[in-house]
Amino acid sequence: MLELTILGFLHDEPLHGYELKERIRGLSGHVRPVSDGALYPAINRLLKNGLVEQRSEPGSGAAPRRILSLTEAGRAELRQRLRAPKDVEITDGQRFFTLLAFLRQLPDPAEQAAVLRRRKAFLDTPASFFYRDGAPVRAEDADDLFRQGMLRIARATGTAEKTWLAEVLQTLDARRERGAE
Numbered sequence: 001m002l003e004l005t006i007l008g009f010l011h012d013e014p015l016h017g018y019e020l021k022e023r024i025r026g027l028s029g030h031v032r033p034v035s036d037g038a039l040y041p042a043i044n045r046l047l048k049n050g051l052v053e054q055r056s057e058p059g060s061g062a063a064p065r066r067i068l069s070l071t072e073a074g075r076a077e078l079r080q081r082l083r084a085p086k087d088v089e090i091t092d093g094q095r096f097f098t099l100l101a102f103l104r105q106l107p108d109p110a111e112q113a114a115v116l117r118r119r120k121a122f123l124d125t126p127a128s129f130f131y132r133d134g135a136p137v138r139a140e141d142a143d144d145l146f147r148q149g150m151l152r153i154a155r156a157t158g159t160a161e162k163t164w165l166a167e168v169l170q171t172l173d174a175r176r177e178r179g180a181e
Contacts, residue, residue: 001089001098002034002042007070007078008102010052014069017043027101028094043068051077082106082115090118109179113172120165123158 002024009015009023017040024034046052051074056064070078082103089095096119106112128136129150139151 001095002038003046004078004081004102005098006039006042006046006068007051007074007081008098008105010068010070011075011078011102011105014067016065016067020068028098046074050074078102078105083111085115085118090115091122109172109175113169113176116165116169116172120162120169123162123165129154 005024005027006020009020015023020043021034021036021039024039028034043052047054050071052068053071054066054068057067058064082099082105085099089099099115103112103115106115126136128138130137130142130147132141137147137151139148139155142148142151
């Protein structure tokens with residue numbers, strides 16, 4: 001997901017490493033902070049694979065700044081990763097939010113909708129944090145207040161997300177129909 005995030009932010013505009021790190025922290029830092037030990041090796045992999053390029057420009061101090069930008073191959077890779085996310089990127093809430101942050105980079109409303117339909121299918125499958133006799137435990141059946149709280153919050157969040165997904169899918173389907181005319 002770190003590489004997807006780098007590609008996504010660089011699609012918007014060229015950035016130097018510190019600016020990129022700040023944007024990543026803004027997107028997911030409170031959940032999964034990014035360290036220099038993770039960020040810079042990821043950037044180097046993207047550079048090595050020709051997905052990102054860098055140039056130097058004078059910095060505010062003595063050292064020049066490395067400005068990173070996306071190559072055409074990087075744009076294609078970003079679109080492919082958005083078009084065909086891994087299952088965990090659909091089922092894990094934070095990873096899915098990262099996809100959402102950049103999903104607009106897929107130009108085809110049908111492709112955007114396909115990703116959202118995968119998330120909706122996941123949310124429509126009965127699940128719980130807790131199971132009893134192989135069945136999901138509902139909030140009303142949880143054995144303590146704190147588990148009840150977890151389950152109630154998850155249900156409310158899931159309900160809100162399903163409502164939003166239904167609205168967006170309707171909008172995307174209408175866009176696709178207008179484009180087909």
